Amino acid sequence: MTRRDKAPGPKLPINIRRYRVDAADLMLELHRRYGDIVRFRVGPQLVHQIAAPELIGRILHDKDSFRRGKVYRGFELFLGQGMLTADGENWRVRRRAGQPHFRAARLAAARPGLATAVRDLLTRWEGYAAEGRPVDLVPEVMRLTFDAVGRALFDFAPDGRAEQVVALGPAVLSAMFPGSPEQLLPPWLPTPVRRRLRTAQTIFDAAAEDLLARHAAQPSPDGLIGDLFAARRADTGAPLTRPQVAEELRTYLWTGYETTGCGLAWALWEIARHPAVQDRLRAELDTVLSGRAPDAADLPRLRYLRQVLDETLRLHPPIPSFPREPVRPMEIGGYRIPAGSTVFLGSQVVQRDPRYWPDPDAFDPGRFAPDRPKPLPYTYFPFGGGPRRCIGAVLAELELTVAVAMIAQRFRLGADPERPVREHFLISLRPRPGVLLTLRE
Numbered sequence: 344m345t346r347r348d349k350a351p352g353p354k355l356p357i358n359i360r361r362y363r364v365d366a367a368d369l370m371l372e373l374h375r376r377y378g379d380i381v382r383f384r385v386g387p388q389l390v391h392q393i394a395a396p397e398l399i400g401r402i403l404h405d406k407d408s409f410r411r412g413k414v415y416r417g418f419e420l421f422l423g424q425g426m427l428t429a430d431g432e433n434w435r436v437r438r439r440a441g442q443p444h445f446r447a448a449r450l451a452a453a454r455p456g457l458a459t460a461v462r463d464l465l466t467r468w469e470g471y472a473a474e475g476r477p478v479d480l481v482p483e484v485m486r487l488t489f490d491a492v493g494r495a496l497f498d499f500a501p502d503g504r505a506e507q508v509v510a511l512g513p514a515v516l517s518a519m520f521p522g523s524p525e526q527l528l529p530p531w532l533p534t535p536v537r538r539r540l541r542t543a544q545t546i547f548d549a550a551a552e553d554l555l556a557r558h559a560a561q562p563s564p565d566g567l568i569g570d571l572f573a574a575r576r577a578d579t580g581a582p583l584t585r586p587q588v589a590e591e592l593r594t595y596l597w598t599g600y601e602t603t604g605c606g607l608a609w610a611l612w613e614i615a616r617h618p619a620v621q622d623r624l625r626a627e628l629d630t631v632l633s634g635r636a637p638d639a640a641d642l643p644r645l646r647y648l649r650q651v652l653d654e655t656l657r658l659h660p661p662i663p664s665f666p667r668e669p670v671r672p673m674e675i676g677g678y679r680i681p682a683g684s685t686v687f688l689g690s691q692v693v694q695r696d697p698r699y700w701p702d703p704d705a706f707d708p709g710r711f712a713p714d715r716p717k718p719l720p721y722t723y724f725p726f727g728g729g730p731r732r733c734i735g736a737v738l739a740e741l742e743l744t745v746a747v748a749m750i751a752q753r754f755r756l757g758a759d760p761e762r763p764v765r766e767h768f769l770i771s772l773r774p775r776p777g778v779l780l781t782l783r784e
Contacts, residue, residue, distance in 0.1 A: 357383050367663060367691065367768035374692045380676045388413065389684040391675070392664075394692045396699070396721035398676050402667055402688060403721075403729035412668025414685055418770075421515050421544060424587075425594035426734070432578050437591055438734065440574035440583075444496065444567045445734050450741055451639045456494030457742055458636040460487055461749045468754065472782040480611060480778035484746075485509040485604040491742050492599030496567055497554055504550050511543040512601065516769040551592040555585070568592070595735075602661040603739045605771045607746055609659035610652060612764065612778045613706050614747070615756035620708060623647055628752050637748050642741075645748065650708035652743050656725035658706055661739075663691035663772045665727050690724055691772065757781035 362369060362385050370392060373381045379395035393399055402409060415428040422428060426437035443449060464487045471478055486505040493500050558568040571588045575581065583591075614621050627647045631637075637645065665688040672682050680686065695703040699722040700710070709715070721728065726736040733739070750756075758780060767775035 357385050363769070367766040367772065370664065370687075370689055370692055370768070371695060374689065374696070380678055382678075389681065390687060391678075391680055391684060392687045392689050392692065393675065394689045394696065395676060396693060396719060399688045399693065399724070400721040400728065402675070402686065403665070403724075403727065403731070406730060408669060408671070408673060409667040409686070410670055412666060412685060413683075414666035414668075421540060421547075422594050422597060423590035425590040427594050427598060432576050434731075436574050436576045436583065437571070438730075440570045441567065441591070441595075441734055444570070445737055447737050447741075450495065450738055453495035453738070454637075454639065454741065454745060456498065457491050457745045458749065460491040460494055460500070461636070461746050463487075463490065464746075465749065465753050468750075468782055472754065472784065477779040477781050480780050481604070481608050481774060482509045484607040484611070485512060485600060487746065488604040488607065488742060489596070489600035491746075492596060492603070492738070493550075495738055495742070496595055496599070497557075499554060499557060504546055507546050508543065508600070511539055511546070513769070515540060515543050515597070516601075516771065516773075547593045547596060548589070550596060551589040554592050555589065567595075598733075599735055599738070601771050602733075602735075603742050605661040605773055606652075606656060606659070606739065606743055608774055608778060609772075610655040610743060610747055611750065611756060611780065612758060612774060613655055613658070614651065614751060615758035615780050616760065617706055620651060620706070621751065621756065624651060624747075624751055628748055632748060632752065634752055637745060642744060645744065646713065647708065648744060648748060650711040652740070652747065653711040653723075654706060654708045657694045657700070657710070657723055658704075659766065659772055660690045660694060660725040661771050662725070662727070662733075663766075663768050664689050690727075691766075691768075693722055694725070696722070755783040757783065 357369070373383065373392060374394050379393065379398070381392045381394075383390055383392075393402065410430045411428055418428050424433065426434060426441065429437060464483065467483075468478060486509050489505045489508055490500050554568060558566070563569050564573070568588065571583055571591055574583055614624065624647055627645060631641055631644045667686045667688065669680055669682050669684065669686065673680055675686070694700065697703050699719060726733040726739070758778070762779065764778055765775045767773045
């Protein structure tokens with residue numbers, strides 16, 4: 344039997360329940376046992392995990408052989424056919440309209456709004472610190488990032504919706520995750536998660552309608568919403584409809600808060616549990632900022648903060664795996680991969696591979712020191728790569744920088760070493776069961 348003929352990995356299907364509970368650990372285990380290309384089944388889906396950097400780069404830059412695929416159709420349950428789920432010209436027209444608004448020069452104007460959102464969080468946390476109450480970190484940072492993305496992209500804080508969105512976030516992730524009952528059961532069958540999903544859709548629809556109504560009352564031709572309405576398909580010349588623009592706004596709001604919130608939660612947790620890192624970070628912040636929020640000129644000087652964030656995104660990438668689907672049978676790494684199967688490009692797996700990252704499970708910001716070699720291509724790709732690299736990467740990095748700088752200056756963070764925190768992979772990589780932080784002035 345040739346290598347092309349044999350299955351690259353275990354022959355037995357993986358239990359859906361285990362996959363939903365332990366996907367993060369399971370992907371690492373499969374890589375350790377079977378190598379860079381692993382084939383397995385989750386329910387009806389044939390899945391391949393790819394963890395070879397050279398193959399990952401080739402797949403991410405291949406514009407013709409791969410589409411988003413059936414995993415992203417699960418996302419359509421909540422987001423519709425926005426930029427995250429679309430393919431072809433349907434995707435390109437949205438990407439062209441949105442891309443200018445995520446360049447560093449444009450986002451510089453968003454920094455004061457981000458700082459305002461963080462100040463609101465700090466005010467709330469001051470009350471917790473005065474009472475000696477620990478912070479339930481995940482909902483707190485998700486509320487912050489939902490507020491921040493609204494201010495950054497639309498100069499508008501979607502007041503009153505953040506707490507509702509945060510409370511329903513796990514139900515949304517559960518419904519979108521491969522193998523969820525919401526995708527396997529008939530659409531007419533009501534389930535508790537499906538009801539919560541519809542509630543979340545109603546909230547996001549209302550937020551999108553608020554933004555559209557505000558744009559109608561005060562049009563901004565060079566704003567993001569104005570550019571979405573002005574966009575035209577290259578193949579037909581057709582504009583985006585109002586419902587399609589609303590889908591884009593839902594996509595920006597959800598992806599903007601969920602992934603950045605995950606990154607911020609992991610960063611603060613790692614800072615809290617590594618006192619030496621926290622001391623060095625505070626020393627840099629005291630020297631550069633002296634108690635104020637960072638401005639654009641400060642960002643290049645916050646070198647150690649940048650190392651802390653890079654190491655956080657290496658160890659805990661907010662999106663731990665990027666799905667693709669081959670449009671025709673093809674050979675990948677010497678194996679035949681069927682059309683219509685799912686290919687997972689494992690960022691978390693590669694970023695913990697000891698071949699590229701010595702002592703990979705240790706949190707060590709020194710890996711990203713200026714005098715250290717840069718990571719090899721696609722051994723570090725927390726935002727994906729190729730034409731579909733996350734459009735919001737620059738905004739996410741700016742949010743993380745502003746938030747961590749302001750929080751670490753204001754509070755000494757502590758984490759209970761006896762409280763275990765694990766990674767829960769449900770589309771994004773969230774801490775499980777959550778993170779409780781103590782605060783000191």
